[in-house]
Amino acid sequence: KAGVTQTPRYLIKTRGQQVTLSCSPISGHRSVSWYQQTPGQGLQFLFEYFSETQRNKGNFPGRFSGRQFSNSRSEMNVSTLELGDSALYLCASSLSPGVGNTIYFGEGSWLTVV
Amino acid sequence: QKEVEQNSGPLSVPEGAIASLNCTYSDRGSQSFFWYRQYSGKSPELIMFIYSNGDKEDGRFTAQLNKASQYVSLLIRDSQPSDSATYLCAVGGSGNTGKLIFGQGTTLQVKP
Numbered sequence: 001k002a003g004v005t006q007t008p009r010y011l012i013k014t015r016g017q018q019v020t021l022s023c024s025p026i027s028g029h030r031s032v033s034w035y036q037q038t039p040g041q042g043l044q045f046l047f048e049y050f051s052e053t054q055r056n057k058g059n060f061p062g063r064f065s066g067r068q069f070s071n072s073r074s075e076m077n078v079s080t081l082e083l084g085d086s087a088l089y090l091c092a093s094s095l096s097p098g099v100g101n102t103i104y105f106g107e108g109s110w111l112t113v114v
Numbered sequence: 115q116k117e118v119e120q121n122s123g124p125l126s127v128p129e130g131a132i133a134s135l136n137c138t139y140s141d142r143g144s145q146s147f148f149w150y151r152q153y154s155g156k157s158p159e160l161i162m163f164i165y166s167n168g169d170k171e172d173g174r175f176t177a178q179l180n181k182a183s184q185y186v187s188l189l190i191r192d193s194q195p196s197d198s199a200t201y202l203c204a205v206g207g208s209g210n211t212g213k214l215i216f217g218q219g220t221t222l223q224v225k226p
Contacts, residue, residue: 031212043158043202043216056213090157097212099145099165103204108157 002027004093004106012112018079021109025072025093031101032074034066037088037108046089049074050097078111086113117141118205120217129226133190137203137217140184146206147179148214149188151199158202162188193224 005024013019025032033056034046045058049068066076072093078085088108094101118139127133135149146165150158162177164170164186170177176189186205190197200221204214 033212033214035214035216042218043204043214045213045215048212050212056211058213088157092212092214094212098210099206101146101212102160102163103148103206103212103214104160105150105157 004091004104006089006091006106006109008109009107010110010112012114013081014114015081015083017081018077019081019111020075020077021089021091021111023074023076023091023093023106025074025091026104029093029095029104030072031094031097032068032072033092033103034074034076035090035092035105036060037090038086043090046076048097055097081113083113086111116217117215118203118217120201120203120220122218123221124223125220126223126225127193129193129195129224131193131224133193133197133222133224135188135190135201135203135220135222137186137188137205138184139186139203139205139215141205141207141215142181142184143209144181144184144205144207147177147186148204148206149175149177149186150202150204151197152202152219153199161201190222193222195224195226198222198224 048056
């Protein structure tokens with residue numbers, strides 16, 4: 001069974017640009033979460049989607065947004081990129097939210113902002 | 115106080131020894147606990163999950179949970195050089211959410 005698939009894997013953007021990252025969850029999984037990982041801050045929660053609805057949002061500025069489609073695939077968007085947005089962006093999926101649901105991560109999208 | 119705390123290490127153990135990784139958390143309502151392994155330049159890989167107090171064993175790995183002490187640990191028996199990685203403790207909150215709070219991770223070095 002295929003794992004969580006994220007695209008693109010690597011990208012370089014210029015300050016002020018915007019970027020869209022895509023995530024396809026494990027087949028049958030309907031819950032998708034996004035995390036940002038940086039050396040200084042570690043892994044931080046961005047947002048969580050289930051049945052096309054955002055259920056939780058982390059402490060990130062409004063430049064960070066996301067959505068989930070009816071097939072459970074998800075995208076996240078970062079507008080007006082800043083140097084500090086350079087990070088590994090990770091998507092995670094589970095069958096549904098809540099206790100008892102195992103959460104698996106994709107390989108991540110490495111974003112470099114120059 | 116951080117929500118999830120881990121000793122950053124590095125924790126160095128000889129090959130074949132038991133490695134003990136510890137994690138404490140602040141939210142008493144937390145109900146799900148995960149250990150992920152992350153190699154440099156890679157994404158986190160799920161090692162163990164535990165929801166109930168006590169021990170849970172899977173091969174060379176044992177997760178231990180003590181909700182009263184708000185403490186979760188991971189034991190790695192017969193440590194191998196390939197176990198050298200950063201181990202992340204992640205805690206899921208109460209309620210119907212998949213949000214995880216991560217510790218900063220403990221770097222484990224297994225020396226041949």
